[in-house]
Structure formats: structure tokens, C-alpha cells
Amino acid sequence: MSVLTNEPPAVKKDRVPTKFGWLIRQPKAVLSVTFLTVLIVIAILAPWIMPYDPIAPNFGALLQPPMPGHWLGTDDLGRDVVSRLMAGAGPSLLSAFASVGLAVVLGVPFGLLAGFMGGWTDTIISRVLDAMLSFPTILFAVGIAGILGPSMTTGLVALGVLFAPQFARLVRARTLVVRRELFVDASRAFGASNLRIIMRHILPNAIQSAIVHAGLLLAIALLAESSLSFLGFGVQPPGTSWGAMLARAYAYMEVNPFLMFPPGIAILLTALSFNGLGETLRVLLDPQSPKA
């Protein structure tokens, strides 16, 4: 085989260090990820690190302003606001993650199916997606919660189902492109089944836009869950979430307007961090965007 020449290997790019280096130079990305990490740790450790019982009323200390011992004051039942914020972090975050996770799990397969099969399958799925995207999220979730009975699970399932079409659409659009790629034909020529082609070739090349969208949707999910809990259709007492805390703050607004700030700002900062996370994912996963 003397005719064969060994071409010099193409320039090897060390992509990982480059991306990481880029990442730690982005204040927004670093702040978002740090904030979310700390928050998740607090949410998990809450039962052990809360200074007070977040549920048991203390009628001796109703609606206290911030003071040493109760750094953010107490609520209408005399419960420590810091403790309640910590207790509410779990359900709030969990609802956001679970509803977005559910949406991915439901939406991605339908998007793959519609994009891969085309024809009538695609037409029917696409029209149903159009229809589902026409239901305003909160409106529909309130309706479902009303019919199935309000609970955190009902709320997050309703949100997950309503968010799913967004992922289905994104993945469908990518699938339409990827399924025509030559490596799909190559795989088929080796005898690959449709399932294998979808799992090995289409999904890994179609999922990026969905991942980026998931990051951004977490913020929307958090706000949606807060709205539901605020209206009383989300987390039910004695459990708490930031939205539920806002509902109580609303009821006592004239007496102690300060109460609305801790949960409101917690939601705001968390949503900002989710958006920061989404933006970061977008840049990391999109080869087009500049990383230098």
C-alpha cells in the first residue's frame, strides 16, 4: 500500500478549555450559575438550616418588621419570613424544573415523530400543537386545577403539558433538517432501523435548541407557578411556595406592605438567573455565536 499517504492530522482544537475560559469571563453566566447553585443547596438543606419552623404560627409575634432574629420580619401568623423563604424555595424550584422536564419529555418525542414521519402524522400533530399553543398558559392551568382539584402536582402537570408544544415545534423544525443529512442515509445503508436513526442521529443533532429553550422556559415556568400559587391553585397549605407567600402578603398589604418584597425579589432574582442560564446555554451550544 505504498500509494497511501498519511495526511497530516488537521489542526486539533481544544474546545473544552476555550469554552470554559469563555464562560468564567462572563459575569452574567457566573452570577446566574452561582446563584442557582446556592439556591438549590438551600432548598435541599432547608429542613436542617431553617432558623424557625416555617409552618407553626407564633401569635406572639405577628407581622413583625425586620429585626435581629427575624431578619426579614414575620408574617401574618408570626412565622419567620427567612424560614418561609427557605421552605418555599424547594416547591418553587421543583415546580419549575418538573414542569419544564415534563414538557421536554412530552414534547420532544412528538416533535421527532412529526418531523421524521412527515405526511399525515406531521399534519395532525402540527395542528394539535397549533391548537395547544392557543391556550394561554395560566388560563388553561387554572381551568385544569379547578377541574382536577388544586395541588402542586396538578399545577406542574398542567404547565408541563402546555409547555410541551413549544419543544415539539423546535425539535420538529430541526428534525426536518437533520433527517435529510447524509449521515442518516449512511446509517440507513447499514440497515439501521428508524428507531435507531432517531435515537442515534436525529435526537443528538436536534436537541440543542430544545436545551437552550428549556433554560429560558424555566424562568417562565417559575413565574407561572408563582401565579398559580398566588391564585391558590398551586402549592396548598401547610406547604408553601414563593407565590403562596405573595398571596398572603397581598392580603395584608395595607397592614404590612414589606411582606411582599422578600418573595417577590426571590422570584425576580431566580427568574433572572434562569434567563442568564438560558443565554449561557445558547452561546455554549450554538457554534455560530462568538465565544472569544
Add this chain to the structure above:
Amino acid sequence: MSTPLLSVKDMRITFHVNGGRDQLHAVDGVSFDLASGESLGIIGESGSGKSTIARAVLSLLRITRGEITMEGKTIVTPQSPGKPGNYGVQIIFQDPHAALNPRSKIIRSLVEPLEIQGKGNASSRRDMALEMLAKVGINRALADRYPHELSGGQKQRINIARALLLRPKILVADEATAALDVSIQADILNLYKDLQDEFGLSFIVITHDLAVASYVSDRIAVMYLGRFVELGPSATLATKSAHPYTRALMSAEPEALPRRLQKQDRLVLRGEIPSPVTPPSGCRFRTRCPIATDLCAAEAPPWREMSPGHYSACHFAEEVMAGKPLDGSDKPQNLESVK
């Protein structure tokens, strides 16, 4: 004669285009045989249906009419499309980069055919793949790279190695060198020849490049608008072509011809290849043929054997073979007057 390795009989492949309103016969009645160890070139302009033949032979699309047999056994008919990958035919595509999943390491792409066909276990598959890499001249260290880290020539060798892992009897190369630099092209073509010796492979080499076809092929088929117009031994086509289209292709690329023929009539093909949705009546080449007559518009020329193994579809095949000038100098009638 013994049974051919591969036999394609009267194959037609139809696409529905313009929202299903029109039919496009991308391949319209093509027949050919491929002997064991033989190398057949298929040449023709872009859009003539070469890739469609390749895909049909691989069972990557359904045929509308005809049949494909392998060693006498029917494997593809319109009613029962073949199962890709399990009758010993593999393919190399034109774009070496696009044929590899960008998110899989090379080794993962390489073992895929073995995985699909259930050959060996994880570690033996890896060994087979690395061994095959060596055979196509690729350093095994590249196995853990991603496609974007390799050059085009390296990627095409990897595609060849991958296709060979299933030990095919026939390798179809669909413009497999067209996207590569000329020097690397030659390397790949030499690799074909080595592999042919080592594995007893048969080749179908699809190209629009006459030089490539005549370098590697024993026989060449010339395709125009979904049909074969000429088929014969490479040397015969170069020296005694019996079809104006073949002659036109040759004169467009004189370097591919023996020196003594290079100064022959310089015929430049006029106009565009017509739409396969509405092919011309009679001879499909007549709208661009410099010697077309009324007969060519009225009747499709039959597929005739001019000499043993040399076929042509032209009403004036004898004259063309005898060296009739193609610049219309012996006859006033040319393209414009035919309509």
C-alpha cells in the same frame, strides 16, 4: 457466461414533484449487469439520475418498475423493497463530511454498521474498526477525534473503511472524490484499486468526471436524462464511441482521451439539460444533439449492440462510430432547425 453478481433490469424510479402534481422519472428503463471483481463507471451530467441509480441499488429508495437481482436472487422489486445493508452492497457518498455524524467520535461512527448488523461484541468491533482504519491508511489515533477535526481526504478514507467493515461485495462510489483536492483524489482512486485486489470488490463508480471513470472502470455507462445512451468497455468508448453525447463529453475533457484523439472535433454542448418532468419526444438528447434529424424527434432510438459488449442508443450510431463530424459541417440541419 456465468450469472452476474448484480443485475439491474428495466428499472424505473419515479418521484412525485410539484406537490404531487407531476411525475418525474429520474431513472427510466435502465438495465445493466456487474460481474464479480468488475468496475463499472456511470457518467453523465448533474441531474441525469446517477445518484438515483446508486440509491436504488442500496435500497435507499423504492423502485417503480423493474427488478434488481444479486447472484441470480431477486432482492428488489417495486412490491418488495430490499433491506439495506444485508445483501452485500455498500456506498460512499460525495460529501465525506456530511456522511459522518458531527456529534459522534470517529470510532463510534465506524462501529455503527457492525452494531446494526450485530457483528461481534463491543471490544471486537473496536478492534475490527481499528484494523480497517489501518487498511485505508488512517492512523488509529484519529479514531477518538470528531469529524470536524479531520481533513476531507481523511474523512473519505474513514467512510470507505466504515463501508468495508460489513465486507460488501459491491462498493458504490457516488462522486466520492468530487469534493476532494485533485492530489487526494488520485490517492483515493488508487486506494480503490488496492481494495479491489485485496477484497475482490466490485465497484460502481459514479462520476461526472470522465478522467475518473476511465481511470478506474473496466466498462463505462453514459447516462442522459434518466436513460443509458451508451455502454461499453472504457477503451472502446474512448476511441470508438457510438453516441454523440459521449463524444461531446469527451471533447469537453480532451485530457481524458488518448493523445491522438485529442484534436478531434471540439463539440461544446449547447443549452441546459431539459427538465426530466417533460423529456423531449423520441431521442431525449435531440434538443442538444448537433446531428439530430426529424427521425430523432419522431422515434426513440433503440438500444443496439454495435460490437460485442458495446451498446448505443442512437439512430446514427454507425456513422458516429465511423467518425462522422459532429459540428454539423456535413449537413445544414442542426439544432435550431430541428426544434
Add this chain to the structure above:
Amino acid sequence: MVLTRASQRMIGRRLLQFIPVVFAVAFITFMLLNLAPGDPAELLAGEFPTEERIQEIREYYGFDRPVIVQFVDWFSSAMTGDLSNSLLSREPVFDIIASRFPYTLMMVTYAMIIAIAIGAPLGIAAAARPGSWVDSIATGISSFGVAVPYFWVGMVLVAVFALKYPIFPATGSVPFSEDPIGAIHAATLPAIALSMSGIAEITRQLRAAMIEVLSSPYVRTLRAKGLSRQAVLFRHGLRNVGITVITVITLVFNRKIGATVVLETVFAVPGVGSTLVHSAVNKDYVVVQGVILVIALVVVTVNLLADVLYAIIDPRVEAEA
């Protein structure tokens, strides 16, 4: 206006898609009730149903018939405007929605106006000088706008501008037809709260679209030919972002109509949103179903109108699938 063939074809295709989508919307809404565990009649009968009451409801709504028959029946009445009667007040659901809808529409329209009035200049100014301090402010505002809980903004606004400084009423509303000034006055705080995400979205998308147009070779040529920055910005930039403007306005409208559910509750506005919440709490499923159907149909129709506008502005736009 004369439409090109391409525009006509696209509008025709969109109209054809409209029908199955309306059908699917209706079907999903209808099936909501069947989602509930158990017998819908028992559900409808309320907390402490008697056997007669359940039987009465079952016959009245025809729950003993096959689901498909029920759906066809319900759908055909719904299309004639008969959405059945409230379980609580016995009022026709259509009348309830019709009397509440103006309040919701007023709030959404007001919020849209605020969002466009703030978002559009901000987006254009940011696109004119990317990287400038104006751009930083615009980016900051749009990050804040999409992340802030709008109902919390509503609460803060009430605390400041109604309770501490009583400039606006804390709650309540005035019918626009009776007292337009009073209606606008009463709707100001909820509309501001509702406009948050709209400001963000309009700023962000308009900025992105303008930057894209302004960096196109065509516009660069105009600049090179000596046209002023302002002239290019307004004459060519804005005209070429028409599609984006429609897209973002449609999107913002769709989001806002959902968000009214919460804000109407905060501000005690008697719109369809608070009606939905009230009905859901009181298990008045017929009203819940009616409100969801009507709002979804409004959204579908607005999307259709947006698509028709796309086709008129730019016939090259192909509807995806």
C-alpha cells in the same frame, strides 16, 4: 390592495389550517371536563349532590350519550354562541363572557399601548447605537421585564400609588362606555403591571431585527452613498422589520390575555380572567370551559390575522408546514 398570487395562496392555506385548529381547540376544551376523575355529572352537581340532582344534570347535559355525540352536539351549539348556562347563576355563559370581555380587552389594549410606546423607541434607540449606554439600559430593562412577576409589580404599584399616595384606585374598574376617562384612570396600574413582559419583548425583538437590517449589505451601501443615519434608520430599517413587529405584537397579545387572569384578581377587575378564577374555585365547570374556549379562539383568530398581514406585507413568507 392587490395581492400577489403567492400571498393569495398563503392566505388560502392559512384559512384551511384555521378550521382544523379551531376544531382541535374545541375538542381539547371539551375533553377537559372528561379529564376529571369520575362522573362529570357528579362533578357538576357540586359538593353535596343528591341522587336526583346528578340524574337531572346527566340528562340535561346528555352525559349518558357517547362522548363523540356529546362533543358534536356541544361544538355545534358553541359555534352558534350557545355555551350552555352557568351552574351557579344559571345565566347563559355566553352572556357572562360578553359582559366581562370589555374589561379584559380594555386592560390588554391599554397594556399593549404602553408596551409599544416604551418598547419601540427603546428598541430602535438601542439598535441605532449597539453597545452604547442606551443599549445597556434597553438590555437591562428587557432582562428585568421578562423575569419580574408582573402581579408582584401590580402589588408594588398599589402599595405606592394607591395606598401610600392615593393617585390611582387600588382596585375596581369603570366601564369604558360610561366614563372613558374614569375607565382609563382605573385601569392604569393594572395595565402598567401587565405591560412588563411586553416592554421587554418588544424592546428585545425590535432591537435584534433592526440591528440585522442595519447591518445588511443593502443598508451599508445606502450609508456609504451618504444617506444619514437617521434616514436609513427610519426609512429602511423600520420598513423592513414589519414582520417582526407583527410577530412580537401577536406574541405579546397572546401572553397578556393569559396574564390577565392573575392581574384581574389582584385589582378586582370584573373581566373574563377573574370570572375564570371565581368559576374554577366554585367548580362552575361550564363557565370554565366556555371561558377557555372563547379565549383560545380569540388567540387563534389573532394569529390568523397576523398570518394574513404577513402575507400582505411580504408574500415571500412561507407558512412553515
